[in-house]
Amino acid sequence: MFAAYLVVTLLTSAVNGAAAVANLIGHDYPKSQADKMGVPHSWMRPLGTLLGAGALGLLAGLVVPVLGALAAAGLVLYFIGALWAHLRVGDHALGPWSVFFCLPAAALAANLAYHGLG
Template sequence: MTVASVIVVVVLVLGLVASAGGKLTKQNLQMEVLRTVGVPEGRVPYLAVLELAGAAGLLVGFAVPVLGIAAAICVVLYFVGAVAAHLRVGDRDLTASGGMLGLSIAALVLSALTM
């Protein structure tokens, strides 16, 4: 694994943990965004668990690269869904979800190239 892939994965993990933390603590900004895209409040903890599972899988990927790649694929799919949810309701502010999608794609590509 290269230095670049380690940096990208660590930044992605930090972003996932921060995002999950905001969901679990019902941070006002995150809850407002989730309401905008139509996520029922009862499902928010499940999204946080998915983010934490993705972060854990990415970290395990340092020791078992194939699991890290599998986790990166899942994180990419998670954020494809997030971007789609924004677009579905006409929300064009893709700063957070689009940025995380780009970062997760970068982590996937770099992890796969350095396996």
């Protein structure tokens, strides 16, 4: 069980960390998504910071499990907000969103299962 917990946590952290960096450096993909969703570019850094905090929180959760659970839950909530943004503008191409949503959901489930909280 530990191996699954570790792999899911590290993968989720890496993917969200990469997304955080893309937001923070102003990469074209997050900008195009923001334009598509009607999100101002001024929100890119705060959203990237939230993704980065979630990624680091997942890693910290390997030492302090409650931090990992809270970080994963925060990322799940972040991506529920992203779903709302997509649906609000009528965007139903949710493939990338589903990956970003399912990873922290799996990390949360693995954390809770491994640490006996689920």
